[in-house]
Amino acid sequence: MSNFNFHKKALIPFITGGDPDIETTEKLTLAMIEAGADMIKIGVPFSDPVAESVTVQKASERALANGCTVDKLFEMVKNIRKNHATPIIFMTYTNLIFVYGKEKFMKNCQEAGINGLVVPDLPFEEKQELDPTCRKFGIALIPLVFPSSKERASMIANGAEGFVYYIPSPAITKTEVENVISEIRKTSQLPVVISYNLKSPADVAPLAAANGIIIDSAVVEIIAKHRQKAVPHVAEYVRRMKI
């Protein structure tokens, strides 16, 4: 069973694997877990990340230029798993999984202790590309919902695993969040997690109905600024947002 249970509002920071380098990514992941993160989302960098903002694109470019590969990230997660059970999910593009080999990729996820996958270029209509292999290895294939797909939310959530990942409109409101959750609840009781760039703990007000928050790019921005020296800054950010 790969569904996640959140007892309280989960804080899920996002970093790009290998930015600025693998060693720092490992230190950052450990520091965020120790600072109270409930789950860590790690981006496996792709050369052509069409769904990413400029901030995350640049982080991916830095990581690839520094030789980051998914094999190195599997090894890193294995190391972390020696002492920590905090859920870790990967975000990456279909091509990286397809070219690596779907079975081999999922098997390595399972062995390394990756709990779920977010694949931003795999919409509901193409889900069968990865879903059977994910299920075989117990990796949650986490579905994305956008404001433009509001009517599709219940279809997307139906039978999904892990949690539902909602990317809100720029002018997010409490009503928007409640509406999308009630649409999802027509078919699914999965936790609903919202992507948001928390700047202060008070920002969570409109997100009250959500089960968790994925930090969109705030942590990536801190890393872009401080590079190898980012660890204490990132830990401080996570501690501050974790109320």
Add this chain to the structure above:
Amino acid sequence: MANGRFGEYGGQYVPEMLMTVLHELEKAYNHYKNDAAFQAELKDLLNNFANRPSSLYFAEKMTRDLGGAKIYLKREDLNHTGSHKINNVLGQTLLAKKMGKTRVIAETGAGQHGVATATAAALMGLECEVFMGKEDTERQALNVFRMELLGAKVHPVTSGTMTLKDAVNETLREWVTRMDDTHYVIGSVVGPHPFPAMVHDFHRVISQEIKAQLQVAEGKLPSAVIACVGGGSNAMGAFSDFIGDKDVKLIGCEAAGYGVDTPKTAATITVGTVGIMHGMKSYFCQDEYGQIAPVYSISAGLDYPGIGPEHSYLNDIGRAEYVPVTDDEAVSAFEYLARTEGIIPAIESSHAVAHARKIAGQFGKDEIIVINLSGRGDKDVAAIARYKGVTVNE
């Protein structure tokens, strides 16, 4: 074709955000492709604005020189804006207008598709923005100015390798931010369904005309149809009506750049593997981890690491053959056609001319080869001069 697939290729591998607009497009296209009024309006534009039908020219001197098959040139270079690109652009822009869109966006490599889109947008009174790799805006500065003359706004793209594939990424990103009033005019038989099928249909007029023109001139089918392939739109248009004629060889010429045994190549079918990018499953130039490779060709229009999904399918089932042609061979063919027939072809189309030179002698004198001359070479004159080390003061 079920679910936008050509065998295993194609599909809709795009962010969930785009699904609603893709469904809307598919529905509109399925309606208008069978709508007589729409088709009549498009035909009128193609004939009276774009100057169709393009001629099928018997290249007598080339035929005599090569000593084999009779060579015919399909003169897409004589279309308005200088290439086949206008066929698809008029179709998509008219469709966008019928759908109530007021703005079109497009990617462009060398600038041919960008210029064609800016032209159609000016004609139909739509706002137009074109995304072009920064490197390409510098190499093709004249085309940037041409688009601006036509009223388009050109955005230099600075992400990734700053070339065509990055321009596609950026245009997709732009579309996501503004879907209500905007249509993305994709420039080739690539991208998520319904684009590969729709762009195929809009270029099908090329092979329909070839078939009819050859029937009048020779009373028979060609033995081979040869076209250059980047994404593959002119080739798909030239192949389309011959796919069912099993005796007609269909040959796509890929840009080999410095050669397929070097990293400086863009010959996707020859050196690529199956992958997923730009919304489609197809062949791509990529590494063992699925990172897309930086590709190279002297021709900016063929400088793309993927190929349309229908070509991947035609390759796998053995219906079409894809061959690599190097920069050197293309430049030599560019000069050859200029001197032999008085026609300066686009450097893209020169790849097809180069392959015809290689194989014409293997055919009998009663056989026919049609080369799709997809574009004219005016835009390439400066680049060819540079390639040959000749200084030209503009």
